[in-house]
Structure formats: C-alpha cells, structure tokens
Amino acid sequence: MKLKKSLNLLENVKSAGVVLRPSSPELKEEYLEIKRIFNDIGIETYLEYNSAKMIDFDGFSLNSLCNKVDFLVSVGGDGTLLSVVRRSFKHNIPILGINLGTLGFLTDINMDELENFLTNFKKENYRIDNRMMIEGNLNLNSFVAFNDIVISRKSISSMISIDAKIDGKPFNSYYGDGVIISTPTGSTAYNLSAGGPLVYPLTEAFIITPVAPHSLTQRPLVMPADFEIEFTISDNQGAVIIVDGQDIYEIGQNDSIKIKIAQDNARLIHRTERNYFDVLNEKLRWGN
Structure with missing residues (x-):
C-alpha cells in the first residue's frame, strides 16, 4: 500500500481488514454483504480475530491485520470506531466507518450507501481526514x-x-x-x-x-x-x-x-461531500 502524497489518498488498494462491533453475532449477514460488495470491486476482505470468532470465521490479530491490509473497516457505531482507532493507532492505518448505530458522528457510511461509496472510492473520489489524538x-x-x-x-x-x-x-x-x-x-x-x-x-x-x-x-x-x-x-x-x-x-x-x-493523527476515510456543518445540522437537529 502506498499513499498518494498530492491527494492524501491510497493507491493500489487490494485488501481491507474488517472489525465488527463486539458481542454482535447478528452482524454475520452484514459482513457477508460487505465482503460481497468489496469483492465485486476487487478488494479482498479479512476479519479481525475476535470478530471472526464471533461469527465462526477465521481471522487475524489486529496487529497482523494492520500489517496485511491497506485500510481498516469498522462496522458498528462510533464506539466501535473509537476502539479500532486506539487499538490500531501505532500502525497509522486509514479507517472507514460503516454506521450500524444511531448517532454516527464519526461513522458516516450506512450499509445502503456502501456500494455507491466504493464505486467512488475506486475512482479516487473520497478523502482522508487527519484527526488529532x-x-x-x-x-x-x-x-x-x-x-x-x-x-x-x-x-x-x-x-x-x-x-x-x-x-x-x-x-x-x-x-x-x-x-x-x-x-x-x-x-x-x-x-x-x-x-x-x-x-x-x-x-x-x-x-x-x-x-x-x-x-x-x-x-x-x-x-x-x-x-x-x-x-x-x-x-x-x-x-x-x-x-x-x-x-x-x-x-x-x-x-x-x-x-x-499525540505525535501521529487518526486517519478517517470519508465521502468527499461529507460536510461537518451538515452533520451538526442533522445530528443535533439545528434549524428544526
């Protein structure tokens, strides 16, 4: 995996590591759908060990996963993403959050938006935000x-x-x-x-x-x-x-x-059209 310095984007993306919300074996169907969507655009998916064990799959320790893949995918809510960011921090690896929770300040991609987002992702139509830790x-x-x-x-x-x-x-x-x-x-x-x-x-x-x-x-x-x-x-x-x-x-x-x-930042993958003030308007119901 290499970083496109001019655009702060990834290039030659071939694989993604998936971390599921803990104690949620019902996410097996969501993972299978995520795996299908990623495979359709040529990105192989691998599961983190505890996530894999939860749904009866094989998996990798998070450290091994970070060394193996180009970016991580957090599946759950903001709490899941927070945990993934801290646990993978030393690897400085970008993270995409898929929102299956309620509020979703950090995880802005819903399951029904994933296919369209990944189409744009392959066209380099996305951004990586560097967040202070x-x-x-x-x-x-x-x-x-x-x-x-x-x-x-x-x-x-x-x-x-x-x-x-x-x-x-x-x-x-x-x-x-x-x-x-x-x-x-x-x-x-x-x-x-x-x-x-x-x-x-x-x-x-x-x-x-x-x-x-x-x-x-x-x-x-x-x-x-x-x-x-x-x-x-x-x-x-x-x-x-x-x-x-x-x-x-x-x-x-x-x-x-x-x-x-902290010396390094968290790196979050977002849609290019994601706007912080729109998020505040939606989540905090400003203007209603």
Whole structure:
C-alpha cells in the first residue's frame, strides 16, 4: 500500500481488514454483504480475530491485520470506531466507518450507501481526514484517546479536587464531579453534554471542560495543542481516568496525569461531500 502524497489518498488498494462491533453475532449477514460488495470491486476482505470468532470465521490479530491490509473497516457505531482507532493507532492505518448505530458522528457510511461509496472510492473520489489524538501518561503508563480523557470522582457521594498546570505552571484548581480533556473530534461527545464548546474537528486544540463545577466561575477552556497539561489529584479519595468512555485507570492522591498532543493523527476515510456543518445540522437537529 502506498499513499498518494498530492491527494492524501491510497493507491493500489487490494485488501481491507474488517472489525465488527463486539458481542454482535447478528452482524454475520452484514459482513457477508460487505465482503460481497468489496469483492465485486476487487478488494479482498479479512476479519479481525475476535470478530471472526464471533461469527465462526477465521481471522487475524489486529496487529497482523494492520500489517496485511491497506485500510481498516469498522462496522458498528462510533464506539466501535473509537476502539479500532486506539487499538490500531501505532500502525497509522486509514479507517472507514460503516454506521450500524444511531448517532454516527464519526461513522458516516450506512450499509445502503456502501456500494455507491466504493464505486467512488475506486475512482479516487473520497478523502482522508487527519484527526488529532491526545496522549496521556499516568504512573509510567501511556495511552491515547480519540475523543477524550476524563478525570472523574470515584464516589457519587463526594466531589473531587484537581490541580492543573500548563507547561509546568499552575493555572487552575477544579472542584466538582471531574474534568474532561477533549480533542476537537470529541467536542461533540461528553464535552458537549457537559456544556463545552463545539470545535471544528480538523483543528489542533485541547478543550478543558469542568463537569458540574462547585464554582460558577469555572468555564470551559480552548487552548492550542502545543502545550502539555498536567492534572494532580489533591484530595485523599483518588479518582478514575476514563479514556474514550471505554478504558478505565485509577489515580491516587498526589498522583498526576500528563496530557499532550499525540505525535501521529487518526486517519478517517470519508465521502468527499461529507460536510461537518451538515452533520451538526442533522445530528443535533439545528434549524428544526
């Protein structure tokens, strides 16, 4: 697989790796249809191991799959795509999202649109968006997030105290239910429900949004992504770190998590006609 530098497109595409939504054996029929449509245009499909096992097929580990194919196909909803992006991140491989969920901010191709999209795909009528990722470092453990890293209280009966620094300099202390550190892509996720701003997804910026802050003076903050942000738990109850709403880590009193922009981007395959503001209009029902 090679990248067309001038167009940021793939060339000589021969294969795709498919990852299905977990615990959904009913997706076997959808996979067979996807396989047929891809084969009709000369693209061989291979299944990720857990997806294959779920529907009684043979498959490959995700690492092996990423080394074998030209791009990945996530079949499910935005949650499935989030997981695929994080797990395949080190391979820097493009991902196409097929939406079988409900909201579909990230997965914009429905099953009934796939055949037409792939016809355009073969004609190089598509685009690859480079989306900012963030990297968290906690007690020598590092992880990446596509949407957000959330620092949250452990118990619903008490609030949490968090001290924050930017490039080593103190800038705020949060007291409330927690703090969301979001990418622009993730601005339409938990950040939005917590009252944070929407940020155009191809922007490189951090969004720091307090969750139910005790003080009314605490407000969301948008800042350039070339800073490193550090959060320290200042009370004795500790906290939990939640990555993209899926992976959870514990953090103790006086422990810190450092967050910065990841060195590489997530790469999402989209229709050329996909427009972010049309998506907002449709999903958030603006103008209705």
